[in-house]
Structure formats: C-alpha cells, structure tokens
Amino acid sequence: MIEFQDVTKVFEEDVVLSKVSFRISRGETKIILGASGSGKSTILKLILGLIRPDWGSIFIEGQDITQMEEREIVQVRKKIGMVFQEGALFDSLSVRENVGYRLFEENRLSEEEIEVAVRRLLGFVGLADAIEKMPGELSGGMKRRVGIARALVATPRVILYDEPTAGLDPITKRHIVELMIKLRDLEGVTSVFVTHDLQAACTIATSYAVAEGNGQIRFMQGGDDLCLTNIHFIMLQEGAICFQGRYEEMLASSDPYVRSFMT
DSSP, rough: OOOOOEEEHHHHHHHEEEEEEEEEEEOOOOEEEOOOOOSSSHHHHHHHHSSSEEEEEEETTTTEEEGHHHHHHHHHHHHHHEEEEEEOOOOSSSSHHHHHHHHHHHTTHHHHHHHHHHHHHHHHHGGGTTTTTTGSSSSSHHHHHHHHHHHHOOOSSSEEEETTTOOOOOOOOHHHHHHHHHHHHHHEEEEEEEEEEHHHHHHHHHEEEETTTOOOOOEEOOOSSSGGGTTEEEEEEEEEEEEEEEEHHHHOOOOHHHHHHHO
C-alpha cells in the first residue's frame, strides 16, 4: 500500500530523515514512535505529497509519487484521510459542514445523500447528537472524533493519524483508540499512527474489535492472536530507523534508545 525506499529529507542543513525504508501492506497498522524532532510528522507529510524527498522514492499503491505532478498527487490524496492532533476543524462551520466539507466541495452527491453520509459517520464516532454544534462548543476529544469522521467521509483506503491522543484525559483517549481499532479490524483501513503516546500504541497493538450478532462491538485483549499480526512498529532516532518489528519484539529489544523510550 505504501513503500519508502531510502528516503532522505533535508531542511536547510538539518537532515530530518536519513535513508528511511519501510513497507505498509493493505490493512496493516504502522505505529511510528520517537522523540520530538525525530522525523515522525515529516513521514506523514511525505505520504501526502505535501513535501518531496531530497533522495529516495515513495510509492502509494505501486505509484511513485515523487515523480508525479501536483495535479496527479491531488488524485492520490483523495485515497487518504488525515486526522490532526487538534482536530483542525473549520471554526466557522458546524459539525455537519465540517464532516461533509469534501463532499460539498466535490458536488457529486445531493444534499440528502451528503446528510445521510454525515449522520452515518457521526454515529460511527458516537457524536450523532452533535451534528448542529459549532467547534467552539466541543471538547478536545469530541473535536478529534469529528476529525476522524471527516477523514472517513470519502471512504479512504489509508488514514494517517498525527498524535490524535495528545493532551486527552484517559477515558477520552480510550475512546479515540477504540475508534482506531474498529476502523482497523472491522473496516480493514490501512493506518499510520504517529505518536509519543506509548500507552495508546500498546493498546492498539494488544487489543482487537469483534462485532457481535446484536450489533454491539466488543474489545478483546490479544497476545499472539492472528488478527494482531498486522500491527508493526517503527522507532525513529534522529531521523533514522533504529527499530522495526512487532510489539513483542520491541519489548524484547536490547537497543538502549528503544529501552529508554519504553521506560
């Protein structure tokens, strides 16, 4: 689904990423950890084509986006949803208008069809009753959930999360993490999760969602369960990858930087 081949990015004289290579398969969740300034958010910008690498190649579904013109990259971005740290909602638009913004802009669906899509997505994130509210009336956690609904409105194949749990209380954080797990396990969405939040990352790596016959969603704790084999970690240190692997491999790592980050 996504592949980086020896990607290097330099800002002025600062090497932000150095020869970074990894693959993300369809339906996989890649969790990217690392200290501030290690290059995590730069990876998301590169996937979106907002910036270009100085060396190396980036492939989205087999297409080298580093060779594309801007109009071609715009088409690739339509396959990708982005969830920002603060929700990044338009303050002057209602929740309905924020979630449906892309659909209104594309002008392909009727207002009735957009209304159905928006209400369905708000129901998915547990905010059906907030459809008429303005962003200023929402808590931080509610803004993040509206941001997830907006990211889903175009049925993206990939969702990028940039610190979506930062600054949230434990209960709200758990709601955001459970939404991410539902999208992974029940919708098959490919995800890239950039975070400092080791607790949230570990929950995503060890929990999975099951849809029961009555329509309820149950969250289970796994171990070596098959459904968790599609979760992999990357840890960045000063722009380079110092670890790639599964959760249990990260726990067992003897690398001093990995160990210090986990403690």
